Amino acid sequence: MIICAGRNETFKFATPMGVGLIESAINLTRQCLFDKPEFLLFIGTAGSYGKYKPFDIVESTSAANIELSFLNSDCYTPLDNVLNSENRLVQNQTIVNSSNYISTNFELSKKFNDYNIGIENMEFYSLLSVAKEFDINIAGIFIITNYTNENAHEEFLKNHSDAMEKLTQYLLDKKIIQ
Template sequence: MIVCAGRNETFSFAEPMGVGLIESAINLTRRCLFDKPDFLLFIGSAGSYGEHNIFDIVESKRASNLEISFLRDDSYTPLDNVLESENKLVKNDTIVNSSNYISTNFELAKNYNNYGIGIENMEFFSIVQVAREFEIPVAGIFVITNYTNKNAHEDFMKNHKEAMSKLTKYLIDKNIIKYDA
């Protein structure tokens, strides 16, 4: 089953789950309770902490939920904050960080790279968490739309349409989906 965020990031071949950690967790849990899929593939956009370029495609099976305050040693959590799927199809070591907030302080955010975290997407951590709970293999495929800096939102908006097209083409080229007219 292919899932995506929703709102302005939808695809005809993917089921929208909602934007952010909470909406996506609630909606995916509901979906899994009533019709548990055998496999989950999350697709969507992501911001780069500096090691990936605009329009790069990144595959991952690892997600984190590290708030930016963690980088400043201003917080801690007793929860598991890095999760990995047992999925053997994806071998990329890039960790996708998720938060309900978009990072805009590039000098601080690029420190995520020190932890192996290369990109951020608002939903992926909750998708992996729910998949783990229901014992469903999961992976994510992301297209970079912006860097995590002051221009993050403007660049996201400017690059979004082309990025979604490139992501769709990548999925077709990888035979994950058939041509989407």
């Protein structure tokens, strides 16, 4: 089953799950309770912490939920904040960080690269969490729309339409969709 976030990030071949950690977790849980998929592929956009440039495509089966304050040692959590799916089809193991907030402090957010966390997407961590709970393999394919800096939102808006087209073409080229 191919899933996406929703709102302005929808594809005719993907089922929207909602934007952010909460909406996506609720809706994927509902999907799994009523019609559990065998496999999940999440597709969407992401911001780069500096390792990737706009329109790069990143595949991953690893997600984190780490806030910027962690990078300054200003917080801790007793929770497992990095998860992996058992999917072996994806070679790149860049970790996708998820939060309900978009990072705009590039000097701070680029420190995520030190932990092999290369990009941020609002939904992937919660989707991976639900998939693990229901014993479903999941992978994500992301296209970079912006850097995590003070211009993140403007860059995202400027690149979003082209990114959606390029991601769709990537899926066609890889024969994931027809």
